[in-house]
Amino acid sequence: MDVTVAGAGPVGLVLAAELALAGATVQVLERRTEPDEGMKAGAINVPTAEALDRRGLLPAAERIQREQLLRVGPFDRRTGGGRRTTRPRFTGHFAGMVLDPDLVDWSDPDLAAHTAVAGARMVPQRELEELLAAHVARLGVTVRRGVEVTALEDTGDGVLVGTTAGPLRTGWLVGCDGGRSTVRRLAGIGFPGTGPELTGHLAVADIADPEKLAEGWVWSPRGAYRHGPQPGRVVTVEFGGAPADRSAPVTLEEVRSSLRRVSGTDVTLTALRGPATRWTDNARQAASYRAGRVLLAGDAAHVHPPFGGQGLNLGVGDAMNLGWKLGAVVTGWAPEGLLDTYDAERRPLGAWVLDWTRAQTAVMRGDAGSAALREVVADLLATRAGTTYAVKKISGVTQRVDLPGGHPLVGRYAPDLWLNDGSRPADHGHGGGFLLLDRTAQGTFARLAAAWSGRVTVVADDRATPTGVLVRPDGVVAWACDTADPVGLEAALRRWAGAPSSAPGYVPAG
Known part of the structure; x- marks a missing residue:
């Protein structure tokens, strides 16, 4: 193969599709035998939706949003619990402070210039992966599941890759294999940054007494939590460092105990609807996005907390940027130096996202200083200019x-x-x-x-x-x-x- 991609998440699938469109031969290796069913990103930003649009996938994304709205609509408190009758305005939140769509200046030139994909923003990661898997299948890309990278050697004219299915040779290897990337480690690429201060949980659960939980985001000295927007969805944030074992499955008791601690209630969760996820505010960026014929994209190149939903979108942007450039080098119409622009163009945006999420961690802490800062930020976000600024940043229209x-x-x-x-x-x-x-x-x-x-x-x-x-x-x-x-x-x-x-x-x- 011209290129081997490690990781069959959204980033790896987008990258593989772009390489195939560019004329490269490509395969994807994924250590999991089945797609990850854990809860992750719940929506995409404007550049990601526009990337789908440019490849003819907008109708499929719009269909996913319509289905999502049917599920979420009954829980929409802004309409008195009824279904939405108009297209939603996507705003997001900053450190749990939900941005009021009625305060946004939607006539702002940056926002008004990117409205064609407004019906394709509520695309959760699980559904996005299904859409992309079908896309790469149509392009003839092979996805090999249950195959894990175990070794690599850059020979100058290619990469020898050791895998659990045996060795293979490839022209280029791209690690899209997550925050604990094996490819990054084997390539000897450093991963500097800041360590975790908090542990977060995201789950959808059956709740016996949901009336005990307040609406929206709630803060306390113990942490913060959110219930919604769909029934049973809960998010918790607790300060005190990383969990003892990040690789252990998230249990019902773990989510229930966390929610009780941060909410100060004895709320009862009786079952988890699908796998829950655990995360931290670990924020790191690879020392280089490239080492010879080995490259990194997505979480393999940068990790940060999920505040504002930036991670998935940042990774898709990496894949779109790298895909055509690596394809051009592989097919021979561009010099290898074109790949230098990948790191140069994507690194500043990755660094910004890390700082954007670090700022939210600072505002969410339970100490008195952070509480005071949160009040100041809340005042700013209650203004038309402040809300518009934040929405433009979160949506990606100013990138x-x-x-x-x-x-x-x-x-x-x-x-x-x-x-x-x-x-x-x-x-x-x-x-x-x-x-x-x-x-x-x-x-x-x-x-x-x-x-x-x-x-x-x-x-x-x-x-x-x-x-x-x-x-x-x-x-x-x-x-x-x-x-x-x-x-x-x-x-x-x-x-x-x-x-x-x-x-x-x-x-x-x-």
């Missing part, structure tokens, strides 16, 4: 990478650009590759990009500005302009889409 170019779109995820035929550029990108929007009367940009016709799909339109937009396969805008002048387009194509090939009608800029 950007540092790319050359003076246009405000460059480095950001492509906004919703509606075309005259009712479609969007994303509708034309289901097969991967670059997208070039050309709104010039003479097709100026399309003629220049003809030399990259095998890698760049041109979408013509005659609406107004922006006149031209070049979108990378990961959704990041690499070039944009508001005139008919193609200045900078050829440089952007060469930088990201490789050297031009011979093609009829190719006219070099200048």
Whole structure:
């Protein structure tokens, strides 16, 4: 195989799909024999939903959200316990302080530019994995379950991988195998950061006396808890360090005892509905996302507490960024140096997420100082500007990478650009590759990009500005302009889409 991916969670599956679309041969190794049924992320952010959209998976994600709303709707206290009749506004929370959607300035340009995927945000991790598993199966990717990586040797021209199913040779190895990544350890990549202060639990349980639990997030000197939004869902946070055994299964008694301690009640849990999960606020980032022919993505590259639902989304962003770049190197149209931009672009965002979650830990502690700080933050989040700021950060609409170019779109995820035929550029990108929007009367940009016709799909339109937009396969805008002048387009194509090939009608800029 050109590439072997260790880990069949959402990050590994997205990466495998992107590599397959790029023309690489890829296999996925997963140590578990069956998909993980534990409770994890309950929703996705805008960049993740838009990644699904670009690959034609938006209708499936929208269907999942509709099904989720049918389940959650009866517990929606904002509608008096009835079902929602309108599309929900996703806001999230900061340190348990739920952000009021009525305070958000939804006309803010950053939010208003990314609304096409609003019906595909309530996609839990379990359902997302099922969707992605079907996606990679259609692409012909092999997922080998019950196979664990045990050794590796980078030979310079490939990687020798020892596994529980025997040795194999692969061109590249990518660790998407979680926070306690075997690949990261075997590659000798450091994992500096901060240790845990708390232990959290997430479960759905049968509760004999739910009236004993307050609505929303509740804090006390003992910790914090939340009940909802669906019946039986409970989250607990207790300070005092990491659990004695992180690998032990989470029991009903463990969840019940934790909930009683933090709630100060004798609430009775009678059964767990499916596996519960245990987590900490351990926050670490790999010293490097690459060591030779071994790379890391997702939790293997960074870990942090789940506050704000950033982990899954951060990992999917890694996979989208790395997938097309590694595919370009493997298939030979890009030099290996392109992979250096993976660490350079994703590391700053990973570092921000770690600090965003550390800040929430500081606000959630049960001491008097944190309680006072929580009051100040709550006041800020009760304002229109404060809530809008937090929602923009949590939703991912302000994420950007540092790319050359003076246009405000460059480095950001492509906004919703509606075309005259009712479609969007994303509708034309289901097969991967670059997208070039050309709104010039003479097709100026399309003629220049003809030399990259095998890698760049041109979408013509005659609406107004922006006149031209070049979108990378990961959704990041690499070039944009508001005139008919193609200045900078050829440089952007060469930088990201490789050297031009011979093609009829190719006219070099200048």
